[in-house]
Amino acid sequence: LYEAIIAAKTVPWARLGVARTEVASGNLQQARRTLENLIGDLPDYADSHDLMGHVQMEQGDLKEALKTYQTAATLTPGCLLRLQRCGSLGFYTGERADALKMLERAMSQGLRSKLFDMLSLVLIGLMRFDSKDYKGFKYVHDAVAAALERAPGSIRLQRFELVFRGLAFLLDRRVGQAVIVAREFTEHASSGNFDLEAASLLTALWIRLSSQELELEEMMPILRDLGMRHCAAKASTEILVAVTEAHLGAAEQFRECHQKIFSVAETAMRHSLRGSAKIAVELLIQQGEQTRNAKLIDMAGLVLKRHAEKIEGAHELAEQIEQLSGLYVKPMAGGPAKRAAGGVALRTASAPAETPTETA
Structure with a gap:
């Protein structure tokens, strides 16, 4: 058809x-x-x-x-969504001047529109911070603060406010306070709904802290944990690499995380194809729990479903997968906040990735 x-x-x-x-x-x-x-x-x-x-x-x-x-x-x-989509993606591809123009145009046209995504304000804030534009930075910070007043229960807006608070402290040269805010934001990273969007913003904040000539030994392990959770596909990996700016070590670490996740999936599929499906499922469960990686948890469920009749203790394994899915997959799988900035997909749990698949 x-x-x-x-x-x-x-x-x-x-x-x-x-x-x-x-x-x-x-x-x-x-x-x-x-x-x-x-x-x-x-x-x-x-x-x-x-x-x-x-x-x-x-x-x-x-x-x-x-x-x-x-x-x-x-x-x-005149399409507000497409304007934001271009602006946000321009930010991630390094076309910052054009990105700023498009996002600020979107802000002036539809800040109070239901089609306006507040992530656009955060991206503007990051660019205004980088150019030391205090007035422009304060304008978008105030806009996010006002939105949070209207929706105080929004976890997403609370996280946006943490980014702005941290950056504001850096602009005021209160680096110690900025580090405290970054650590507070980092505490969110273990939650089930800490998606790629949140991970990219946490990365952006730590990267700007590291540019203050500080010795931040805690930063790289934090970014590694984010990478192991979210670098399941080339697209998500490139988003995180994009927000590392000029920090080559962080960019390389994210790419290494992507390769490690791919290797885990490849090893699991190899076990499955050789008739050791239970070992494959157990490996995916163990690594999925350790990394909170939604792709590995999903794969564990798929392999178990395909080979359940041959796997001893399949019911217990299914319960483990369901528990992990409830913690780290389902919280990001839908809801009214799933739409990303102008439609750039930063908020889904996992997209079709280049993970190995069974052929037999």
Whole structure:
């Protein structure tokens, strides 16, 4: 049916629906081909550029995703979501001047809009901090503080406020107080809903502390823990690498974390293919619990489901997986706050990643 829809060159929304289904099933390469054909036939169809940008993001190609999102934004200049999407991704790809222009334009157009994502203010705040723009920094800090007053129970806004407090102390040269705030934010990292967005902001705060000529021995172990939890895919790894700025050691450590998570998954699949599915599941549970990595926990469940009849004690293993899933997977799997800044996917537990899969 999907092939027939594509071959018939039917209405664009139908072909886009095919691509969405391919993305949902993890078939990113096929989705990319479907979208390339659709964009070739209808280059002015903005929704297809949105999905193509999402696919490129999932594949870790942030710069190409930015170009694609910029095309979508150009086609719909009044779209607040697309403007934020370009601005936030511009921040992560190092295009800071353009990112600042787009995010501030979005702020001026729709700060009180339901489509405005407060992460945009945090990214503006980071850039204003880096340029030592005290007035611009205070403006966005006040905006986040006002939003927190309106929604005092929002954990997300509380974390944004911690970032601003830490940066404000640094601007005032109160480095000791900034370290205390960073440590307070770090305490959040063990919670189930501490997603990639929060991890990237915690990283950004510690990196700016380290630039104050301080000896922060605690920073690298903290960032390593974040990497082992969130570097399950190339896309999430590149996001964390992007916020390390010029700290080469931190960037390299995140890439090493990605490789370690991939190696764990590969080892587990090797055990499974050799008939040792129980060892595979136990390895994934043990590493998933240790790292809080949602991808490893999900994989443990998938392997167990496939081989449950052959695994002794499958019920007990399933209970362990369910417990870990309840702690570290389900808290990030949905809800009204799942949408990221302008749609840049920083808030999902795990996206289709390049983890090894069983072929037999």
